[in-house]
Amino acid sequence: MKPLLQINDVNFNLPSGQVILHQINAQIMPGEFVILVGSNGSGKSSLIKLINQQYRLREGDINLNGENIQKFSRKKLSEQMITLTQFVKDSLFIDLSVFENAKLITPFKSINKLKEYLHAFNPNLAEAVKKPVAELSGGEQQQLAFALYMTKQPKLLLLDEHTSALDPVAAEKIMQMTHDYVRRHHITCLMTTHNMNFAERFSDRLIAMKNGRLIQSTKSNQEFLKESYS
Numbered sequence: 001m002k003p004l005l006q007i008n009d010v011n012f013n014l015p016s017g018q019v020i021l022h023q024i025n026a027q028i029m030p031g032e033f034v035i036l037v038g039s040n041g042s043g044k045s046s047l048i049k050l051i052n053q054q055y056r057l058r059e060g061d062i063n064l065n066g067e068n069i070q071k072f073s074r075k076k077l078s079e080q081m082i083t084l085t086q087f088v089k090d091s092l093f094i095d096l097s098v099f100e101n102a103k104l105i106t107p108f109k110s111i112n113k114l115k116e117y118l119h120a121f122n123p124n125l126a127e128a129v130k131k132p133v134a135e136l137s138g139g140e141q142q143q144l145a146f147a148l149y150m151t152k153q154p155k156l157l158l159l160d161e162h163t164s165a166l167d168p169v170a171a172e173k174i175m176q177m178t179h180d181y182v183r184r185h186h187i188t189c190l191m192t193t194h195n196m197n198f199a200e201r202f203s204d205r206l207i208a209m210k211n212g213r214l215i216q217s218t219k220s221n222q223e224f225l226k227e228s229y230s
Contacts, residue, residue, distance in 0.1 A: 003027035010060035038209035082154040091145040139170030159191035
């Protein structure tokens with residue numbers, strides 16, 4: 001089986017010359033749920049932004065399904081890769097209603113079809129389709145963003161600290177929903193988090209970043225996580 005995501009010899013420096021990422025080599029197989037951990041400033045979010053082309057890649061290459069992502073059009077990239085972050089404004093128009101957001105993102109053009117779809121994620125969302133997104137709780141906003149963007153059936157889902165702005169109860173609910181959906185639909189996922197409990201419980205495989213370098217280990221998850229933050 002070939003990797004879905006292949007990262008080869010990737011380096012990333014700031015204009016000042018500061019090294020953010022150094023010689024990153026990694027691969028993610030189809031259907032894997034890989035969690036990337038590391039302290040603030042370790043380079044996790046920078047790697048995500050290179051993968052989704054928010055940052056321009058200048059050294060090395062990143063391939064999705066064997067194709068160099070730098071050759072993808074913006075439309076092709078958005079069809080195959082979805083990124084969700086802790087900032088709901090990156091994904092949704094919070095001043096628009098749930099239904100207005102759905103019309104922009106999803107194939108659902110009728111309120112009834114949208115209600116039926118959202119009910120499976122959270123019955124409260126199905127009852128709030130005419131409300132502005134801003135009136136939903138933080139957890140409901142994240143559930144909505146996840147639900148709407150999963151209609152695109154991405155090959156690769158990138159989650160950059162998508163639960164970190166939520167209270168512990170909401171974060172647990174979103175993480176469990178994310179994991180269950182990804183598993184059920186065999187979606188390949190790369191997620192960053194500081195939550196060591198989530199990293200240990202939900203990953204197929206852990207990768208750590210430290211000082212801009214990747215660390216992979218055969219140690220137990222607990223030992224590996226402690227080492228990554230030391």
